[in-house]
Structures are given as C-alpha cells and as structure tokens.
Amino acid sequence: MLKRDIARYKRKPGPLIQVLHRAQEIFGYLPPEVQYFVAKELNVPLSQVYGVVTFYNFFRTEPVAKHVINVCMGTACHVKGAESILKAISEELGIKVGETTKDKFFTLSTARCFGACGLAPVIMINEDVFGKLTPEKVKEVLREYRKQKETEEKEGQREVAG
Missing domain, CATH: 1.10.10 (Arc Repressor Mutant, subunit A)
Known part of the structure; x- marks a missing residue:
C-alpha cells in the first residue's frame, strides 16, 4: 500500500x-x-x-495510543494558561509528557504552536482542536473521550456475545 x-x-x-x-x-x-x-x-x-x-513534532518514532493529546505551548497559549491545562491533563490521566496511559488510550505531548492563537489555550486530540480551555473544561473533554471508549467496549462485548 x-x-x-x-x-x-x-x-x-x-x-x-x-x-x-x-x-x-x-x-x-x-x-x-x-x-x-x-x-x-x-x-x-x-x-x-x-x-x-x-x-517535525508531528512525526513519531515510537508507538502511541489511540488518542494523542498535544498541548500547545506557544506564546499565546502559555500566557493564557497552557501550563495549568497541561498539569490538569497530567493529573487526570496519571501520565507525564511523552508517556502513554496503561490502557494505551492516551499519549500526552506538547507542541510549540498550532496557529490557533485566538482560541488559546488550545489542545489537539488527534485532529480535533479544543480551545478556550480551563483545567475543568479539559478534564470534561477527557471524560467524554473515556465515555466513548466505554461505549465502544460495551458494543464490542455485545458483538462477541451476540
């Protein structure tokens, strides 16, 4: 291919x-x-x-999780609280930058700038952009992804049992 x-x-x-x-x-x-x-x-x-x-930081030389979280650390995002966003993600997932959750669902990374300064602070999860975040909002976003995982797992179990 x-x-x-x-x-x-x-x-x-x-x-x-x-x-x-x-x-x-x-x-x-x-x-x-x-x-x-x-x-x-x-x-x-x-x-x-x-x-x-x-x-280029968008290329990876190591395997990553299903969802790669990139936290923008550019100037606008830094000024608007990117460090607190990064800390909230790290605490919520129990991983540091460059690490992957045990269940291989999230990998945490940082990048210099996404070019979405008007939405600062910004994260990307795979190709999805989330802006104007607070630590509380970013935890909510992560919980939504976790719910999606749980739903997929339940559907998979039904198919196996079914």
Whole structure:
C-alpha cells in the first residue's frame, strides 16, 4: 500500500513530507525500517529522512495510543494558561509528557504552536482542536473521550456475545 502511495507522490516536487505523513497514517509511527523503506523508494539519503522525522513534532518514532493529546505551548497559549491545562491533563490521566496511559488510550505531548492563537489555550486530540480551555473544561473533554471508549467496549462485548 505504501509503495503505491510513494509512486503517486514521486511525481510531485518534494514528496518526502507527504510520504512520511502517509506512512505514519498506515503504521501509526515511523520506525527505522519504515524510514529506510521510504529513503530507498524516494532515492534520498536515510539521514535526510531521519532529519525530517526528528525535526517535525508531528512525526513519531515510537508507538502511541489511540488518542494523542498535544498541548500547545506557544506564546499565546502559555500566557493564557497552557501550563495549568497541561498539569490538569497530567493529573487526570496519571501520565507525564511523552508517556502513554496503561490502557494505551492516551499519549500526552506538547507542541510549540498550532496557529490557533485566538482560541488559546488550545489542545489537539488527534485532529480535533479544543480551545478556550480551563483545567475543568479539559478534564470534561477527557471524560467524554473515556465515555466513548466505554461505549465502544460495551458494543464490542455485545458483538462477541451476540
């Protein structure tokens, strides 16, 4: 599947970042063997692939949970209380930045800026953006995701039993 996507992107200028995004969609992260494959297929040095993967914070080299929480730590978010948001998430989930919950449901991360300064403070959970947060509101958001997980698990149990 990735090989087919690479063939499509090869025709465009500067395909590396697009290919890496696609690879991460497929595999969930970019382990060394995937980076090597991309380098070989695009005929670029492995050091270039590794450099791009480690430079941009949206690429991951380790497996992550189903939901990746990114807390914006840019200037506007910092001024509006990003530290208290990060602390609330950490306390609610019992993890620190870079860690994953035991149930592999959440991974906590930070980023410099999402470009949503008017909504500060901001977090992203996967592709969903949540703004104008308070510690209480962010805990509510996390609880909603947990409810979603419980619902999915119950439906899965019904299908197995059914």
